Amino acid sequence: MNGSAPASSSSTSPRTSPVEPRRLLAAALAGLLAGVAAKAADESGQAWAADLGSYPAAWVLAVAALGRWAPSARAAAARACVFFAVMSVAYYAWAALVLGFGWNRLLGAWLVLSATAVPAVAVAVHRATRRDGPLPGALLAGAAGIVLGGGAVLGDAAAHPVQAAADVLVAGALVAVLPRQARTRLWAVVLLAPATWLAARGLDVLQALLG
Numbered sequence: 001m002n003g004s005a006p007a008s009s010s011s012t013s014p015r016t017s018p019v020e021p022r023r024l025l026a027a028a029l030a031g032l033l034a035g036v037a038a039k040a041a042d043e044s045g046q047a048w049a050a051d052l053g054s055y056p057a058a059w060v061l062a063v064a065a066l067g068r069w070a071p072s073a074r075a076a077a078a079r080a081c082v083f084f085a086v087m088s089v090a091y092y093a094w095a096a097l098v099l100g101f102g103w104n105r106l107l108g109a110w111l112v113l114s115a116t117a118v119p120a121v122a123v124a125v126h127r128a129t130r131r132d133g134p135l136p137g138a139l140l141a142g143a144a145g146i147v148l149g150g151g152a153v154l155g156d157a158a159a160h161p162v163q164a165a166a167d168v169l170v171a172g173a174l175v176a177v178l179p180r181q182a183r184t185r186l187w188a189v190v191l192l193a194p195a196t197w198l199a200a201r202g203l204d205v206l207q208a209l210l211g
Contacts, residue, residue, distance in 0.1 A: 020075060037053070068129050133181075144174040
């Protein structure tokens with residue numbers, strides 16, 4: 001016995017912190033509101049609102065923000081997964097139960113993405129915004145590339161001016177605001193154009209698979 005006091009049993013590790021369940025609940029509530037709002041925007045009759053609810057800029061920004069401000073990669077993945085899964089269910093449930101459109105088979109595909117690609121993006125942003133160099137810059141450029149490659153900028157910006165502006169603002173935030181290191185920002189900007197091209201090709205393949 002060395003006389004030192006035993007470690008307190010009341011200490012809580014980050015993995016079992018009571019804060020995290022509340023954060024997951026907050027992510028679920030945010031996803032619920034986002035899903036309902038997106039479907040309501042789709043059916044609002046306003047083209048700009050429908051664009052904001054349909055193009056990827058809004059949800060990429062949400063997932064990136066969850067990753068950026070999560071305390072760990074594990075928390076980033078969990079929060080993003082919960083947010084996106086609940087958002088997807090809320091979107092299609094509102095269409096089926098409130099608007100009477102019936103259930104859509106695409107819900108299953110979005111739930112698969114919620115458990116795979118979405119947490120991967122959140123973890124990538126979580127790590128990239130904390131590190132310096134070309135690889136973190138490439139990861140952030142990839143996230144911004146999804147926004148631009150799947151948005152209105154490369155399509156018909158003149159017909160979708162609000163969405164095109166939103167795409168540019170979100171992409172700018174991803175490459176210039178979220179990173180903590182100046183070199184990471186520089187690399188993200190330099191790699192944005194090729195990342196956008198690659199993302200556009202990948203989204204074309206995904207759209208073809210989803211039908």
